[in-house]
Amino acid sequence: MYVYIYDSFVRNKKFESAIRAMEVRLTDYGIAGKILRLNNYTDAKPIIDDEIRRGAKTVVIVGNDETFGHVLSRSATCDCVFGFLPVGQSNTIAEVLGIPAGVGACDVLSRRRKERLDVGWMNNRYFISQLHVLPAKVEVVYDDRFKAYANDKMEVVVCNLKPFYWKPDRHSKEQFVVHPQDGKLEAFLRPLTKAGFWGYKYESPSIFPFEEMEITGKEPFTLEADGKTSKEVKVKIKLAHGKIEMIVGRNRKF
Amino acid sequence: MIFQQKSSSKQFNETEILEPVRPAPAASEDNVETIVGPSVNVEGDFASEGNIIVKGSVAGSVHTSKHLVVEVGARIMANVRAGSAQIAGEVRGNMKIKESLELQSTARIMGDLEAKTLVVEAGALLLGKVSMPGLEENKVKAVRSSFGKKTEEAPVTV
Numbered sequence: 001m002y003v004y005i006y007d008s009f010v011r012n013k014k015f016e017s018a019i020r021a022m023e024v025r026l027t028d029y030g031i032a033g034k035i036l037r038l039n040n041y042t043d044a045k046p047i048i049d050d051e052i053r054r055g056a057k058t059v060v061i062v063g064n065d066e067t068f069g070h071v072l073s074r075s076a077t078c079d080c081v082f083g084f085l086p087v088g089q090s091n092t093i094a095e096v097l098g099i100p101a102g103v104g105a106c107d108v109l110s111r112r113r114k115e116r117l118d119v120g121w122m123n124n125r126y127f128i129s130q131l132h133v134l135p136a137k138v139e140v141v142y143d144d145r146f147k148a149y150a151n152d153k154m155e156v157v158v159c160n161l162k163p164f165y166w167k168p169d170r171h172s173k174e175q176f177v178v179h180p181q182d183g184k185l186e187a188f189l190r191p192l193t194k195a196g197f198w199g200y201k202y203e204s205p206s207i208f209p210f211e212e213m214e215i216t217g218k219e220p221f222t223l224e225a226d227g228k229t230s231k232e233v234k235v236k237i238k239l240a241h242g243k244i245e246m247i248v249g250r251n252r253k254f
Numbered sequence: 255m256i257f258q259q260k261s262s263s264k265q266f267n268e269t270e271i272l273e274p275v276r277p278a279p280a281a282s283e284d285n286v287e288t289i290v291g292p293s294v295n296v297e298g299d300f301a302s303e304g305n306i307i308v309k310g311s312v313a314g315s316v317h318t319s320k321h322l323v324v325e326v327g328a329r330i331m332a333n334v335r336a337g338s339a340q341i342a343g344e345v346r347g348n349m350k351i352k353e354s355l356e357l358q359s360t361a362r363i364m365g366d367l368e369a370k371t372l373v374v375e376a377g378a379l380l381l382g383k384v385s386m387p388g389l390e391e392n393k394v395k396a397v398r399s400s401f402g403k404k405t406e407e408a409p410v411t412v
Contacts (some may be wrong), residue, residue: 034336191293206291
C-alpha cells in the first residue's frame with residue numbers, strides 16, 4: 001500500500017495542474033494511495049509509524065528538498081520503502097536520485113528500483129540533505145586522526161545528498177557545483193579572510209571526504225540541518241550506512 | 255566525485271536545472287577527493303584513499319596511495335608517502351613515493367627523497383639524500399670497496 005505525504009506548499013494554485021497530472025498517472029499505474037498533508041508543526045515520524053502499523057509499505061514524499069529533508073530526518077528509522085515526487089523549485093536531491101520533475105517521477109516510482117541510502121547522524125538526530133555551520137571560529141577533527149582549522153572564521157558545509165554550490169566571491173558570475181558521492185560524507189570548509197575595510201571574502205573551499213568528524217568551537221556557533229537551526233558548541237557527525245531504502249531512478253548520480 | 259561549474263546566468267540557490275558544464279579548475283586532476291584549500295591548516299596524521307591537492311599547510315604526516323599535488327605557496331612540514339607526487343610548493347620532511355615524483359621550478363624540498371622516477375625542473379631546490387629502488391645500498395658499497403681494492407692491489411709493472 002502506498003501513502004503520499006504532501007507538503008503544505010503544494011496546495012498552491014500554481015502546482016495544481018502538476019499535482020493533478022501526477023495523481024492521474026499514479027492511478028493509471030495502480031499505485032495511488034492515501035494522501036496526508038503536512039502542516040508547519042507536524043512531525044512526520046508518528047504519522048508514518050501509524051500508517052506502517054495500518055499496512056503501508058511505501059511512503060512517498062511529495063514536495064521539494066526541504067520536504068524531503070524534513071520528513072526523512074525524522075523518519076529515517078521507519079521500516080518502509082521511501083519514494084519521492086519532486087514538485088516546484090529547489091529540487092536538487094531529486095536530480096541526485098535520478099528522479100525527473102513532473103509526471104516522469106511517477107514512472108520512476110512505478111519501476112521500484114530500490115537502493116539503500118546513507119544518512120548523516122549528528123548529535124542524536126539524522127540529516128539527509130545538508131548540514132551548514134555558519135561562519136564561526138571552529139576547529140574540525142576528522143576520524144580522530146587530524147584536525148583542520150583556519151586563522152579566522154570558517155564556514156563548514158557537510159553534504160549528504162544535496163549538492164554543494166559555491167562561488168569564488170559574492171560578485172562572481174561563475175558558480176561551481178560539487179555532487180556528493182554515496183558511501184561517504186563530504187565536508188566543505190570555506191575560510192573567510194578580511195577583505196578591505198568592511199566585509200570578509202570567502203577563500204576557495206577545502207574538501208574532505210570522511211566517515212566521522214567533530215566540529216568544536218570556543219563560542220557557540222549556528223548550525224542548520226535539514227531546515228532546523230540550533231546553536232552548538234560541539235557537534236559529532238557520523239555516517240549511518242544504508243539506513244533508508246529509497247526508490248531511485250536510472251540516472252542517479254551515485 | 256563530480257566537480258562541475260554552473261552556467262553564469264543562474265542564481266546561487268537556483269538549482270532546478272543542472273546543465274553539463276566544463277570542469278572547475280581545481281578538478282583538472284581526475285578523481286579529486288581531498289583538497290586542502292589556501293589558509294586552511296591541517297595537523298596530524300593526514301591520510302586519504304584518493305588524490306590529495308594541498309594549497310594550504312599540513313603538519314604531521316601525509317599518506318595517500320594515489321596522487322599528491324602540492325601547489326605553489328603550499329607548505330608541508332611532514333613525512334610524505336604517496337603513489338605519485340607533483341611538488342610546486344615547500345616540503346620539509348622525508349618523501350617516499352612509489353612511482354614518479356615531479357619537482358617543479360618553484361619546489362623547495364628539505365628532506366630525503368625516495369622515488370622510482372624523479373623529474374626535476376630547472377630552478378627546483380633540494381637539500382637531502384636521493385635514493386631510487388634498483389640500486390641497493392649494499393651493492394653500491396660493494397662496488398665502492400671493489401673500486402678501492404682494485405686501485406690498491408693493482409700490480410705495479412716497471
